[in-house]
Amino acid sequence: VYISHRMEEIFKISNRFTVLRDGEWIASGPIEETNPDHLVKLMVGRDLKDLFNRSKAFGTKNPKEVSPVLELKNVSDNTIVKNVSLKIYPGEIVGLAGLVGAGRTELVRAIFGLSELKSGEILVDGQSVKIKSSIDAIANRIAHVPESRKEQGLFLSMSVKENIIMAELKKHAKAGIVSWKQANESANQYIEDLNIKIASPEQQVSNLSGGNQQKVVIARWLSIAPKVLLLDEPTRGVDIGAKTEIHKIVSKLADEGLAVLMISSELPEVLGVSDRILVMSEGRLTGELSKEEATQETIMRLATIGGREI
Template sequence: MPRPVLEMKNISKTFSSVKVLKDVKISLYPGEVHALMGENGAGKSTLMKILGGIYTPDANGEIVYKDSPIEWKSPLEARNKGISVIHQELNLSPNLTISENILMGTKFPKKTFGIVDWEKVHEKAGSILRSMGSSLNPKTLVSKLSVAEQQVVEIARALSFKAEVLIMDEPTASLSDKEINKLFTIIEDLKKQGVAIIYISHRMDEIFKISDRFTVLRDGDWIASGPIEETNPEHLVKLMVGRDLKDLFKRQTRKQATGKRVTNKPVLELRNVTDQTFVQDVSFQVYPGEIVGIAGLVGAGRTELVRAIFGAASLKSGEILVDGQPVHIRNPIDAIKNGIAHVPESRKEQGLFLDMSVKENLIMTEMSSFSKFGMLSWRQAGSAAGKHIQNLGVKVANPELPVSSLSGGNQQKVVIAKWLSIHPKVLLLDEPTRGVDIGAKTEIHKIISGLAEQGLAVLMISSELPEVLGVSDRILVMSEGRLTGELQREEATQEKIMHYATGGK
């Protein structure tokens, strides 16, 4: 076996007397994909931030890179030495073009007198994008891109450096199946070039498709490492959570439980809804106690549809009805008044105030009810926040801590709890389990199912077909802004969903 290109030994890290990593070790070999596994909060991202030069390890830790001990002084130094990181949180500059973001930190091609040769800049960035199979225009502002498109730019930026070690932290969370396959092709090419890749993902199918070896962390501890062929999904899950998860959550629908629909009157109905940009002539109903999944490829118009329902995008034509009555939703305030809540696809950018506490985020939508004569009763607010924490099982040592300190799964619970405080009739969920671990995903599924059992109408977008199939009572499929198929739970399969998602009739 070749010598490792990089070794991390006895890596520990302490924040404010809390030890988040404890003597962790990992070895990387040239031309391999090494899966780094663990629940949210296990320490994966912290370990990678140490490797990428963002954090320094505690005193006893050691990083050996190409047979030499190293201690990065900055992320730029690590990157210049061949360590390239694609972080889970997108770190792009929205006011700059795709080209400027991809080549940021490099020397731009110049004309005479030091003037930037923008045509060569765009040509170089375009070449990197084309190598990934992307047709994005490098002159486009990043602010105009979807989350999935921004992820493509993030990956392209990492690939713009001649990396010997490439760290990918949830790189496919916002990508379509087609884009994921392109990424896997790129990864195979990088392996042939001898690049060592650390791959962080909660998607087991991806791990077993592309990985050569694995390392599992749990609560900041190293648990196990080994060849991927010597393990299986059940074994990895047990290593990650410290217990068997034999029965991953599968919803028993109200139809299965009672043999009939709870009511024949829909709580939400769309009639020929068309928005100002992409959604075209969409009609459907959602009933109380029902979970309706929306499936489709990235760019199908799913997010645009729920944003239109919530008033975050304006309608061009069509009608929205709540409890059988037409409603005029011009903005999110109108939606809230009509009992519609929306959990957006990006919790950090659209769902949370990251610099504020868990308590403040939890009471944000009901703050007015704790105010009298312009004065906020923090005692009442704290009591309400405590109930939300208990009801949804949010794991937090102190509700006064910033919400950014929570794991992804607990952050998502905070977003859901915040909207449940308005007692909605309809809950719009856009990728509710994106970027959370398997244990937290199961908990969120149970929360969603419990809400439906209480009579809430749930409309849920998910790009993970097993999730759509496992949780939904019905599945709507979109393609190019239109509704192309509707499947009952008992007839739905991944093949049928993909048929409709690719425009099949």
Template sequence: MIEMSGITKAFSGNVVLNNVQFELADGEIHALMGENGAGKSTMMKILSGIYTKDAGEIKVDGQVVNFKSPKDAEKLGIIVIHQELNMLPDLTVAQNLFLGKELTYGKTGILKTRQMEKEATQLLSKLGLNINPKTRTGDLSVGKQQIIEIAKAIASNAKVIVMDEPTAALTDREIETLFQTIRELKAKGISFVYISHRMEEIFAICDRITILRDGQYVGVRNIPETNFDEIVAMMVGRQLGERFPVRKSVIGDTKLEVRNLTVNGLFHNLSFELRKGEVLGVAGLMGAGRTEVAQTLFGYRKASSGDILIDGKKVNIKSPIDAMKHGIGFVTEDRKTQGLVLDFSIKENITLTNLNKCASSGIVNQTKENSMVAKYIEELKIRTSGPDQRVKSLSGGNQQKVVLAKWLGTEPDILILDEPTRGVDIGARKEIYHIINQLAEAGVAILMISSELPEVIGMADRVIVMQEGKLTGEVKKEQMTQEIIMQYATGGEKVVQS
């Protein structure tokens, strides 16, 4: 049993946790929720020995402990599985499982390779994973890597496993496998701290929820005794109303037309239209080819065949620069590696795609630059100490807003959004949904890729569904259900709309 009480932590005088408490029982799955920046990660880093607390007390099974390093926490069975999985892709499954704990023949340093592979097979088998231990880890799906991380924790005699956004990159099938594994380990007395912004998952897998807001403890609730609206109100300190804002769709003429677009080995003969003022959802399981289509439209990938038309005219998009010249913006799936320069300031990131508007004769006009940045910080409600703050120090939701600002500054006619709310808290999601609606109402044609079916149904005017590189379904707003979309995502026949 874990008891944390009066936990306080500050960085450079900025208090990020103030008198926070948390309890975890044996064999419990306990959700830790709050908006980005609420202090969830800091709290778990204190529990796992990455950070030291400034004040407060931690008890494990009734005994006061003071962790000075992750090894101290690991000795008592507390292990964190981070959102960015700690796998070395070029090593085998067995090598990853025994990394730093290799079995050797005495002091010779010679590895007991066969024994490690045998034990790896046995361990993975217990978790329902039939994988050759000699397999290169980088060749496995993210879902299987996630299970291997759990196996690695079990091999270290984990009693408490902290999971941070564990399903962010998993398919529905992989999520179900993960949940089954978690439930089986729970039955054996292992406890989980489950950090996620996906409310449906919290209610499906967890026993209790502890809520943090602005670095302070708000309360704890038993899952059967609470509901979505109460949890949201506790997280943001206010009622959010409807989860997805209502929008009056005013859909105009066709802006983008795709005819038989193909990239060999990725997707084949894709044809669809996107209209002015429309939010067109793109659904499908991981590996369906959704992101690859977006990358091709933006010139990151070269099409093998097919045509792209804008305003009825064929265009030749060979690079992102070509795409931008044709009025296309692209908010990428992975903001940290593809959407932002983390060591740059907010100002530098926002103006990265807009230097032509802030410069004359090759010299940046500081007044214009500052004016543009101030406008988007205010309009998008970016929480920051100022435009010169480094983007890497912002919460996930505010980082996503910076990416949006970067592209809004280009005034795009077509905006591609790939997983626009991944890793974003419920309050920031609502604000992003409002921005999407405002853009659509202003006539921007929006292509929105999302793995979250409630988001697709709540935001899209129409949805196309992909499966293994092919278009298998097209569904109008009034016909959208999770069941029909999933049917097409797993190989249903294409629907002919009347």
């Protein structure tokens, strides 16, 4: 019995397949009688073409009628990011595409105050802000879900509950003493809202699946009531069912007015989830595409331009 959600492995070594969903048997059969698209449909209950599908597009609104929540003007850091300017509006998901080493992660880390800006300006709701640390970013209601949840996003030796409330401890404390009754109520609400599958809020977060760990990280940052959500590879290392759930969560947050900047190396994900797509190459923005004009070919062309600015 070989358990995996990596399609290439399944079709390379398996004689038969069995699909489980939510703890129930869905289907079994000889491997030659199925294909990746069919398996995905069995796993998530819908077609692959619908897997990455924004439920309610920002395109129904006119960006010119609203002000950007987040704006960068000619931002450069001390590593790779060079002269980046962009705007993100409330209620939209902006995909940030590019090859490995293009500077995408470095850009969101700079926005969140995890690396120093060499030049440029960051504006939140039209006001210039100084973000020199993550504390400054949180004060301006900017949240960041990092690329590596285990190394950068979670306190692995702590419980699900403790991980969720970590960013809002002050809200539940009086004279330095935490009210665990309030904290428990808050954590339980996020567990329910994000459908985090756990045995107990006291369960150690390291024992959860990758998808549920990622939802715990998202829950923590939702607790600060962010205006901007920076997502760095939010579905990396999670199974297809969890990807679908995370997409629904992010789409719902955008529908409620959150401005989302999402890095993903999976082009179908970028194309399916984003309202607008920005492309980086060698630390610079090399293209901006609407949902209608974006294709895998146009994104890859812009990603390999080699540093030409837009």
